Amino acid sequence: MAHEIVEQLKREIAGFRDEPEFERIGTVTETGDGIAKISGLGEAVSQELLAIETASGEVTALAANLEEAFIGAIILGNADAVRVGDRVKKTGAVLSIPVGRELIGRVVDPLGEPLDGKGVIFKDAANAQRNRLEKNAPSVVARESVNVPLHTGIKSIDAMIPIGRGQRELIIGDRQTGKTAIALDTILNQRQDPGRRQVICIYVAIGQKNSKVAKIVKLLEEQGALAYTIVVSAPASAPAALQYLAPFAGAAIGEYFMESGQDALVVYDDLSKHADAYRQLSLLLRRPPGREAYPGDIFYLHSRLLERAAKLSEEHGGGSLTALPIIETKLGDVAAYIPTNVISITDGQIFLQSELFFAGIRPAVNVGISVSRVGSTAQTKAMKKVAGRLRLELAQFRELAAFVQFASDLDEATKAKIRRGELLTEILKQSDIEPVPFERQVVVLYAALNGYLDDIAIADVKAFEAKLLDYLDKRYRDTILAPIAKSGALDDAAEAALTAAIEEAKRM
Amino acid sequence: MRHTTDRYAAAFLAAIDEAPAGQHARIVRRFVQAVAKHGDLSRANDIVAAIERRLVKSRGGRWVRVTFARPASNEIVARFRKRFPAPDHVETAVDPSLIAGARVTVDGEEELDMSFARKLNRLFSGSR
Numbered sequence: 198m199a200h201e202i203v204e205q206l207k208r209e210i211a212g213f214r215d216e217p218e219f220e221r222i223g224t225v226t227e228t229g230d231g232i233a234k235i236s237g238l239g240e241a242v243s244q245e246l247l248a249i250e251t252a253s254g255e256v257t258a259l260a261a262n263l264e265e266a267f268i269g270a271i272i273l274g275n276a277d278a279v280r281v282g283d284r285v286k287k288t289g290a291v292l293s294i295p296v297g298r299e300l301i302g303r304v305v306d307p308l309g310e311p312l313d314g315k316g317v318i319f320k321d322a323a324n325a326q327r328n329r330l331e332k333n334a335p336s337v338v339a340r341e342s343v344n345v346p347l348h349t350g351i352k353s354i355d356a357m358i359p360i361g362r363g364q365r366e367l368i369i370g371d372r373q374t375g376k377t378a379i380a381l382d383t384i385l386n387q388r389q390d391p392g393r394r395q396v397i398c399i400y401v402a403i404g405q406k407n408s409k410v411a412k413i414v415k416l417l418e419e420q421g422a423l424a425y426t427i428v429v430s431a432p433a434s435a436p437a438a439l440q441y442l443a444p445f446a447g448a449a450i451g452e453y454f455m456e457s458g459q460d461a462l463v464v465y466d467d468l469s470k471h472a473d474a475y476r477q478l479s480l481l482l483r484r485p486p487g488r489e490a491y492p493g494d495i496f497y498l499h500s501r502l503l504e505r506a507a508k509l510s511e512e513h514g515g516g517s518l519t520a521l522p523i524i525e526t527k528l529g530d531v532a533a534y535i536p537t538n539v540i541s542i543t544d545g546q547i548f549l550q551s552e553l554f555f556a557g558i559r560p561a562v563n564v565g566i567s568v569s570r571v572g573s574t575a576q577t578k579a580m581k582k583v584a585g586r587l588r589l590e591l592a593q594f595r596e597l598a599a600f601v602q603f604a605s606d607l608d609e610a611t612k613a614k615i616r617r618g619e620l621l622t623e624i625l626k627q628s629d630i631e632p633v634p635f636e637r638q639v640v641v642l643y644a645a646l647n648g649y650l651d652d653i654a655i656a657d658v659k660a661f662e663a664k665l666l667d668y669l670d671k672r673y674r675d676t677i678l679a680p681i682a683k684s685g686a687l688d689d690a691a692e693a694a695l696t697a698a699i700e701e702a703k704r705m
Numbered sequence: 706m707r708h709t710t711d712r713y714a715a716a717f718l719a720a721i722d723e724a725p726a727g728q729h730a731r732i733v734r735r736f737v738q739a740v741a742k743h744g745d746l747s748r749a750n751d752i753v754a755a756i757e758r759r760l761v762k763s764r765g766g767r768w769v770r771v772t773f774a775r776p777a778s779n780e781i782v783a784r785f786r787k788r789f790p791a792p793d794h795v796e797t798a799v800d801p802s803l804i805a806g807a808r809v810t811v812d813g814e815e816e817l818d819m820s821f822a823r824k825l826n827r828l829f830s831g832s833r
Binding site for chain 1: 709803814816818827828
């Protein structure tokens with residue numbers, strides 16, 4: 198073996214040709230906090246990778262500010278090794294990441310380096326396809342309307358705030374309201390949606406605690422979701438440069454699957470920390486601060502990222518990239534700078550409320566102010582038919598909720614509406630890590646909205662739901678559940694069979 | 706606001722150009738005082754180098770730095786100097802990290818690297 202290696206090296210040395218020629222160089226004139234100021238290299242282009250020759254090897258930097266006499270560069274490697282006077286060369290390349298199916302099941306950093314200790318990702322890394330981190334979003338002609346649902350496994354979302362493949366749906370809420378849990382449930386649910394193409398999921402952790410990322414990876418592994426998921430991690434301990442690049446790396450990986458005709462889902466957890474990392478870099482690069490000290494292009498930063506989510510037309514492969522950005526609000530203030538920006542960019546938002554969370558309504562989705570602007574066109578016929586009245590009934594319940602304490606003085610019609618609202622609220626509750634397949638959601642919501650659960654005490658509703666699903670699973674999996682899952686429709690014959698089955702279950 | 710060495714150099718040369726010949730010593734004194742006032746005396750060497758570079762450029766020359774891996778003999782240095790036209794400023798330096806050979810830098814922005822260190826780097830980066 199050693200002999201072979203020596204022989205190979207000998208061949209390489211014998212065949213080595215080096216013709217020195219004049220090349221452009223620059224010099225580091227200032228460095229600190231992960232930023233380098235470089236003089237010279239007048240021909241460098243924005244976002245070009247620069248190679249800084251340090252005493253301990255080459256360190257890569259990203260040209261960010263092109264000024265009259267200097268370049269402001271973001272150091273991507275070991276910033277401590279960079280010294281004033283170090284020579285800098287252009288590479289002629291822009292930042293890119295190796296992409297491919299080999300990434301599935303792996304945890305990588307935003308530059309594509311493995312973080313999970315499972316060895317190299319690409320056997321032939323030099324020939325692996327590379328996608329640029331910054332890339333123009335698909336054009337208007339390459340797109341088509343969202344028309345395939347992306348089921349989250351969460352009843353309140355799939356029924357009232359449906360998400361389509363290629364959509365951008367914001368998950369917004371205070372800390373500890375279950376934002377990540379919704380994103381993770383959505384990832385877990387992708388293994389149980391047999392009627393549609395498998396969705397490849399990319400979870401991008403930005404500025405998260407390493408312990409939280411480790412917990413998420415373990416959960417995905419235990420639940421068998423790592424078989425179709427990629428984790429891109431730039432934890433809180435990573436330099437701001439990597440945190441800034443992480444969502445773009447996630448988008449570049451997602452685009453690979455979208456462009457190869459597959460469906461991909463990318464979760465950006467979260468863009469508030471991403472905005473903070475970009476603010477840090479911008480201030481260090483001495484860009485002028487704007488509102489809340491964020492730089493002037495913070496809107497463009499997020500709009501160009503989220504615009505890369507798309508549903509491509511059949512002529513362009515028919516793939517899709519769905520984006521679920523997460524924003525953390527402070528004390529429910531959705532009018533702050535970053536939340537309003539991202540709300541205006543996305544195709545709707547799922548608003549999570551602390552009050553609901555602490556009242557035991559979990560997931561704590563406020564369905565009154567949550568919307569999905571394009572997802573309803575992608576909703577299955579079965580869900581449309583069943584859940585059409587759900588939003589209205591809950592809205593009526595919210596109006597009457599103030600009178601709940603005077604329930605004994607109310608007329609029968611009002612009492613019935615309150616009772617139905619309480620029932621529906623109970624039905625929509627579900628634990629995290631337990632996404633419900635879409636056909637089961639249809640069955641449960643059908644039973645609740647058509648009055649089959651009206652005679653069951655609220656406290657017993659969850660037990661009956663479990664009993665009904667168990668009964669249907671054992672007796673009618675092939676005749677009721679599987680056809681709904683496959684066709685996405687609930688025709689009259691299926692409805693009649695479902696009605697009969699629910700009544701049977703109630704009698705048991 | 707902190708001034709760049711280039712700005713100091715440009716201001717100094719403009720002031721010298723505008724002043725009558727008898728006033729040059731006074732201009733130099735005033736310039737040193739101005740640099741001290743801005744707290745930039747520690748960068749005096751860089752400022753002087755910037756002034757020299759501008760002077761060379763104004764005469765149509767280039768600022769050439771030849772770095773050898775080991776101290777070169779006078780004969781080699783002289784041969785190098787002869788290769789550049791008269792207005793060019795040629796200076797030499799020694800950098801053992803080059804291992805062998807030499808590196809020529811023109812105006813701090815263009816470089817011809819004929820060092821052994823470069824060859825080794827290219828060989829290893831090519832075989833990765």
